[in-house]
Amino acid sequence: MNIFEGLAYLRGMEDISFCCLLEVSYYKDEYGNVYFHSNYDFSDSFKEMVDLGDNTYFLAKEDFDRYAEYEILITDLSEEKAGLERLSDTRRPYYRMRGRSVTKEQAFEIIRRTDSFFSIYIDGIGYHEDFIHACNFNNWLIMKNHYPDGYGWIHVDGKVGCNAITQKFPTLEDFCEEWFFKLRAFPYLDLVIAITDWDEEPWSPDDKFEDAVVLGIYVHDKCIEILNKQDTLAKYQEYDEKYGQNPERFESEYYMKNGITQVDEAYLRRCIEAYGLNSDEELEKVPEYAWKERR
Structure with missing residues (x-):
């Protein structure tokens, strides 16, 4: 279709x-x-x-x-009815994404055009036609007042992937529409997302990720595919083996806990100035706690 x-x-x-x-x-x-x-x-x-x-x-x-x-392909989901019903009742579904790395310059383009800091704090970027708003798959690399801070599905060095959560009660339509606009902006994206019915975290310490997976989203080559559970697990395992090295980096608290700053002030100013804006003027409007390094 x-x-x-x-x-x-x-x-x-x-x-x-x-x-x-x-x-x-x-x-x-x-x-x-x-x-x-x-x-x-x-x-x-x-x-x-x-x-x-x-x-x-x-x-x-x-x-x-x-x-x-662009096309949307939907695997037969007839056997996933129970899982889809559980997912529809899940407030903030937990997911894991793995993807082929991009270049540092491509990562910069993704960050400056998608990071939620800009949509919240800088109107000149948030309302710019180049900016791609997130619905469920946010990047939070910049905001110091977001918990945890410094993470997203894109990493400054070009690594693609994260273990994170969506926003509230997403739909399949939400997923596809969001990745369509991201794929249009960044046609080099090649990634898979395994989505569970966990609400932010496992229901119990003994729960296994593989058991909780309901469906997947496979984004590649001007195509968004909705995968059933079996195909999701197969594609996710393939991509995790290819691109999942140093798995601790995918955890949302990794950068914060290790005191690693992905986007420093110079990088932030470069993002702002890429829109033709004056970074001094724009950052003067933003509370320092939202972007300044805490000492």
Whole structure:
């Protein structure tokens, strides 16, 4: 399914007010512009989409062509019903991500365009068209007043992965939409996320991660795949063996506990100035406890 069909399909799966899956149909005019007809509100997800009323949406040819390059693949989840129901009731699901490393410059681009510090404290970045907001997979490398601090799914040296938690009560649609926009911005991403029904942490000390996994998200090559439990565990094991060296670095408290600063003040200023902003002026507006090193 292309990205439009995939998001509508996932919305229909999870909205109990619909007795059947949401449908998407569209046609092109003589210029290649696209008119959608769907009871899925596309304007919530695609800023270029124009709502014409009566469940009809317009998208210019060049925008459609860019978006339609991406697809969502959904593995048969028929045997995962119980797990999906548990996941839907999990407040902040625990997950583990492993991915192929990127270069330091690519890591810089990801940090400056995704770190939650900017969306919270610097409007000139948070509202900039280049900034990619997080819904469930946040980077917290900068904020000193976040606990734990200094971690994220991207590391300054280019390592990709973390053991962390999502925000509250995420949906499959949330997952796919978020990684679609991240993948558009950073097409070199190649990662897998194994998502459990644990609420922030194991239910008991004896619980095993593999038993708690419900489904997975595999992001690669202009594609977001939703994997069932079996395929998730296989892909996660493959990526953990390839990219999971020094596993302690994936723990969310690793950098804080070891007194390691990933993003120092010089790096932070470089991020701000990459937007053409004056770092002195911007940081003057931010409480020092949010970005200054504690001595």
